[in-house]
Amino acid sequence: MDAQIRIRNAGKVFRAHGKEIEALRDITVDIPNGQFACLLGPSGCGKSTLLNAVAGFSLPTSGSVEVDGRPVEGPGPDRGMVFQEYALFPWMTVEQNVAFGLEIRKRPAAEIREKVSSLLAMLNLSEFRDRYPKDLSGGMRQRVAIARVLALDSRILLMDEPFGALDALTRHNLQDELLRIWEAFRKTVLFVTHSIEESIFLADRILVMTYRPGTIKRDIAVTLPRPRDPGDTGFNELKRELTRLVMEEQRLQERDEALFPARG
Amino acid sequence: MTSGNGGAEKVSGFLRGVAVPAVLIAVWQLLSMMGYVNPQILPAPSAVLVRWYQYLAPIEAFDPAKSGYVAWLLSGELVADAYASLSRVVVGFLIGAGLALPLGLAMGATERVYKLFDPLVQVLRPIPPIAYIPLSILWFGLGNPPAIFLISIGAFFPVLMNTISGVRHVDGIYIRAARNLGADRATMFLRVILPAATPYILTGARIGVGTAFIVVIVSEMIAVNNGLGFRILEAREFFWSDKIIAGMLSIGLLGLGIDTGMERLNAHLLKWHRGIES
Numbered sequence: 001m002d003a004q005i006r007i008r009n010a011g012k013v014f015r016a017h018g019k020e021i022e023a024l025r026d027i028t029v030d031i032p033n034g035q036f037a038c039l040l041g042p043s044g045c046g047k048s049t050l051l052n053a054v055a056g057f058s059l060p061t062s063g064s065v066e067v068d069g070r071p072v073e074g075p076g077p078d079r080g081m082v083f084q085e086y087a088l089f090p091w092m093t094v095e096q097n098v099a100f101g102l103e104i105r106k107r108p109a110a111e112i113r114e115k116v117s118s119l120l121a122m123l124n125l126s127e128f129r130d131r132y133p134k135d136l137s138g139g140m141r142q143r144v145a146i147a148r149v150l151a152l153d154s155r156i157l158l159m160d161e162p163f164g165a166l167d168a169l170t171r172h173n174l175q176d177e178l179l180r181i182w183e184a185f186r187k188t189v190l191f192v193t194h195s196i197e198e199s200i201f202l203a204d205r206i207l208v209m210t211y212r213p214g215t216i217k218r219d220i221a222v223t224l225p226r227p228r229d230p231g232d233t234g235f236n237e238l239k240r241e242l243t244r245l246v247m248e249e250q251r252l253q254e255r256d257e258a259l260f261p262a263r264g
Numbered sequence: 265m266t267s268g269n270g271g272a273e274k275v276s277g278f279l280r281g282v283a284v285p286a287v288l289i290a291v292w293q294l295l296s297m298m299g300y301v302n303p304q305i306l307p308a309p310s311a312v313l314v315r316w317y318q319y320l321a322p323i324e325a326f327d328p329a330k331s332g333y334v335a336w337l338l339s340g341e342l343v344a345d346a347y348a349s350l351s352r353v354v355v356g357f358l359i360g361a362g363l364a365l366p367l368g369l370a371m372g373a374t375e376r377v378y379k380l381f382d383p384l385v386q387v388l389r390p391i392p393p394i395a396y397i398p399l400s401i402l403w404f405g406l407g408n409p410p411a412i413f414l415i416s417i418g419a420f421f422p423v424l425m426n427t428i429s430g431v432r433h434v435d436g437i438y439i440r441a442a443r444n445l446g447a448d449r450a451t452m453f454l455r456v457i458l459p460a461a462t463p464y465i466l467t468g469a470r471i472g473v474g475t476a477f478i479v480v481i482v483s484e485m486i487a488v489n490n491g492l493g494f495r496i497l498e499a500r501e502f503f504w505s506d507k508i509i510a511g512m513l514s515i516g517l518l519g520l521g522i523d524t525g526m527e528r529l530n531a532h533l534l535k536w537h538r539g540i541e542s
Contacts, residue, residue, distance in 0.1 A: 055444065057440060057443075057444075074443075075440070075443040075444045076444070076446060077444070077445055077446035079444070080444065080445075081440075081441075081444045083437060083440070083441065085437050087437045087438065087440065087441035088441075089438060089441070089442075089456065089459070089460075090536050090537065090538075091459040091460070091462070091536045091537075092536075100442075100445055100455070101445040101446060104445060104446050104447055104448075104451055105446065132535070132536040133536075134536065134537070134538050148445070152445065152446075
């Protein structure tokens with residue numbers, strides 16, 4: 001099968017205050033159609049930078065990113081994104097938020113209504129369709145954000161630590177729901193997280209990244225059968241292995257933080 | 265505010281609210297009655313009240329042949345003055361805000377337009393509207409045109425400055441989300457930037473109306489011969505200090521009414537917002 005997302009020797013150098021920071025170096029990854037891939041690493045390892053390169057918000061300074069054989073030149077609805085900060089439009093109701101992407105494409109009103117209703121039902125949001133985001137809990141906001149992106153019918157789903165700000169129970173619920181959705185639609189998912197457990201619970205494949213410059217440190221296929229049980233032996237073996245890999249990078253990040261506290 | 269005994273709480277809240285003014289007025293009345301103050305300088309509250317009623321009451325007796333009852337009830341001098349002042353505020357504000365809004369949106373959204381106009385705006389903005397009085401009379405003579413001109417200037421800058429910063433401060437995350445969802449430039453502007461900037465724009469409108477109300481009183485003192493501002497200056501010429509105070513209180517109540525109305529409008533338009541002013 002042809003790779004849906006094809007990243008070739010991608011590098012990214014930021015210039016700030018006369019200094020250069022190399023965020024990504026020589027990343028080559030293919031993510032085939034329908035795969036659930038996690039980018040895992042400590043903060044500052046460039047995993048969001050890589051995701052933004054695929055999303056088209058911030059293109060790599062060297063190498064290339066292709067989606068379906070076409071180079072990525074900017075953001076677009078073929079790569080729906082779920083942000084950690086939800087990014088719902090606060091002036092729109094739940095329903096209006098979900099319908100927004102379809103309205104942009106000038107779909108007929110009846111089709112929009114039907115599609116929005118079925119997505120809201122799927123994410124257990126039907127009762128809240130007329131609420132504004134300020135009146136929703138964090139978990140519900142993120143459900144709306146997921147529904148809004150699903151309405152686009154994109155083959156690819158990009159997720160930037162979408163559950164990072166949620167409490168453990170809500171987070172677990174949404175992880176289950178995301179898997180259910182992924183199994184129903186078989187989208188290609190690129191999911192950024194710094195939670196080791198989350199990555200094992202969700203992904204077909206975990207890409208562990210190094211700290212500055214971000215490179216792919218290890219590419220691990222997760223073959224455990226779903227639903228995955230965090231109490232399972234295989235789960236814990238993988239968790240130990242990943243913890244070791246991530247901690248090596250975490251230590252580098254902490255050292256850097258202590259040496260250059262201002263840089264964040 | 266707690267629920268439950270809402271009625272009794274409202275009453276006690278109201279009583280607490282009027283306590284200080286009531287005591288103040290009682291002391292003032294007492295001092296006047298004991299003859300400590302010259303009524304020409306500070307008339308007794310009772311005299312102000314009587315004068316206020318005369319100011320409000322219809323001048324002619326009710327005549328069903330001439331007008332309806334409500335029209336007669338509203339035929340007093342105060343109502344006419346309040347209406348004159350209010351309509352000047354409305355017209356002046358609509359002109360000032362109507363010019364400021366499109367310019368502010370353009371300046372906020374386009375760096376090129378911003379750089380073009382910002383120096384001029386920065387120089388003109390600190391000039392108080394009152395400083396335009398001589399020029400406004402020179403240009404427009406007397407009557408409504410100079411008054412409206414001054415009020416428009418008063419409303420223009422608050423709306424302009426707030427609109428610019430509203431558009432410039434739109435959270436980048438909304439822009440990113442909209443671009444990801446496929447919004448083009450027009451959609452981005454109309455459905456993302458404009459609504460995201462509304463809290464600022466409405467704050468500007470509220471300040472603009474407030475400024476317009478200040479300027480209307482001043483402009484009526486110099487250019488026209490009706491309105492609340494004109495009336496209190498006219499009363500001074502007759503040494504009617506009771507009417508001056510009655511007029512001032514009317515101005516205060518009208519201003520309060522306008523501001524409350526603007527606040528209600530804001531709350532209605534921003535029911536999606538976490539809190540007014542972020």
